[in-house]
Amino acid sequence: MKIRFLFILCISVFQFISAQTLSPNAQVSILTIGPGSSLNDAFGHNIFRVKDPLNNIDIAYDYGRFPFNEPGFYLNFARGKLNYSIGKSNYRDVRDFYKWQDRTIKEQILNISAEEKQAIFNYLKNNYKPENREYLYDFFYDNCATKIKDVLESTLKGKIAFHEPVAFEQKSFRTLIQDNLDYNSWGSVGIDIALGSVIDKTATPEEHMFLPEYIHSFFGIATHGHSKKQLIDNENTLYEQQNLKTHNSFLTSPLMVFFLIAIIILFVTYKDYKNQKRSKYLDVILFFVTGMIGVFLLLLWFATDHTATAQNYNLLWAFPLNIVLIWKLKAQKPWVIKYLKFLVIMMCLLIFHWVVGIQMFAYALIPLFVTMIIRYIFLIQYFQRSNSR
Known part of the structure; x- marks a missing residue:
């Protein structure tokens, strides 16, 4: 019995050593x-x-x-x-x-x-x-x-x-990410919105x-x-990969979606300009959506441990206080015009940050940026005319 036990023990030890030593x-x-x-x-x-x-x-x-x-x-x-x-x-x-x-x-x-x-x-x-x-x-x-x-x-x-x-070639962290993505994809746009200017520095x-x-x-x-x-x-x-990647449909791509949204905003703004009126529903949607995105970006910046979401200048177009403006957007409020002018200045700063290279923004958002500036300018002129009457 002892011999058998020793034999089993030796075998077990040998297997253990063999499994541990290459x-x-x-x-x-x-x-x-x-x-x-x-x-x-x-x-x-x-x-x-x-x-x-x-x-x-x-x-x-x-x-x-x-x-x-x-x-x-x-x-x-x-x-x-x-x-x-x-x-x-x-x-x-x-x-x-x-x-x-x-x-x-x-x-x-x-x-x-x-x-x-x-x-x-x-x-x-x-x-x-x-x-x-x-x-x-x-x-x-x-x-x-x-x-x-x-x-x-x-x-x-x-x-x-x-x-x-x-x-x-040394590249920024953002460029390294986007090199692996289709710039006209929702993933790419989401990353460009959520991540801040800290990833626009050149990586070692x-x-x-x-x-x-x-x-x-x-x-x-x-x-x-x-x-x-x-x-x-x-x-x-x-x-070796056998099948090449297929691209998403352009009809459902961010560029197409934001282009259609921009067309709608431009069309409504043109009709408002011709009829000398303001489509309140459009402004409610615009300020609510941009305000909520801004709140989300602020939380990513200050309420999380993510290092890549800091110093996010997407807040220049997605401004959190836009939510407050939904209930205050009236001609009788003198500060409303100043606030709208402030938003136009913010959009100009966004362009400056982009051109200088402080932060890159999603290309698919360009149609939206253009129409936001146009809408803000229209609202400034509309309220100025209303207050002068």
């Missing part, structure tokens, strides 16, 4: 997943792959898991307090999933020592423990891509030297690596700082 033939690689069809996967994804045929290991670790079904998910997301976590999957399942989504899969095998491979594997296993899994997500500075860089710099003791890729070369595609390009030419040897031993395309 063989000399093990590989650690970085997977870069191409963009998907929806907004949440439009920027791609990065994954660690640990492969060791001798120990029957082929595992994928990624830092892109989020608790979608957790109570309070949307509130935490809006407040900027959303925790992401590291995930662990069988590599084949990951590969099959992204092939099903028809997303390109590229692999970069790391040119590192056996000790360094083991250090990365140990780090990922320790990070996967329930008490270590979660981290506070930040789209620009702490996400599934930046974690790849952080893990390697930590386990390789900062011995990575990054170099600028050929034809590299290493800050570009908040996007998976730049993890791939920068790591592709990175070197070991001490020896100058290439960090990447080999690159492979494991799956």
Whole structure:
């Protein structure tokens, strides 16, 4: 009985050691997943792959898991307090999933020592423990891509030297985002409205690596700082996207929708001008919608932990106090004309901020901006005539 027990114990210990220690033939690689069809996967994804045929290991670790079904998910997301976590999957399942989504899969095998491979594997296993899994997500500075860089710099003791890729051009954070989106999509417009001027600053070369595609390009030419040897031993395309992305219908695009809204506002304003009257319903809608958007932007700026929503000059056109004007828009109020002139000045400041480059705004909103200025000028003249009678 004792012999049998010792034999089982030895086998168990051997299996435990084998499962924890990588063989000399093990590989650690970085997977870069191409963009998907929806907004949440439009920027791609990065994954660690640990492969060791001798120990029957082929595992994928990624830092892109989020608790979608957790109570309070949307509130935490809006407040900027959303925790992401590291995930662990069988590599084949990951590969099959992204092939099903028809997303390109590229692999970069790391040119590192056996000790360094083991250090990365140990780090990922320790990070996967329930008490270590979660981290506070930040789209620009702490996400599934930046974690790849952080893990390697930590386990390789900062011995990575990054170099600028050929034809590299430094861009602002906003441009880097919009390069991955159709400017005439609702996702693109929403981002340009919600995110402030802080993302219009030029990102440093290493800050570009908040996007998976730049993890791939920068790591592709990175070197070991001490020896100058290439960090990447080999690159492979494991799956190539088969179908090109289809564009959304122009008829339902933001540019078309805002153009139609602008036409309606211009038509009503022209009729009001010809008939010397004011369509109150139009002004109620205009000031209510712009005011509510302004309140939302203020909350994003001051009531959340989002770093990218600060200093948002969309408030120049979506002014929160417009809500108050709904009940005060009367000719007998002298300050109303001054307030309308103030709104025109705000729109001019918006144009100035755009031209100078302080903040870029959504191109699809241009028809709306033009008609808002025209409507404000009409209201100023209308109230001035009414008060002079």
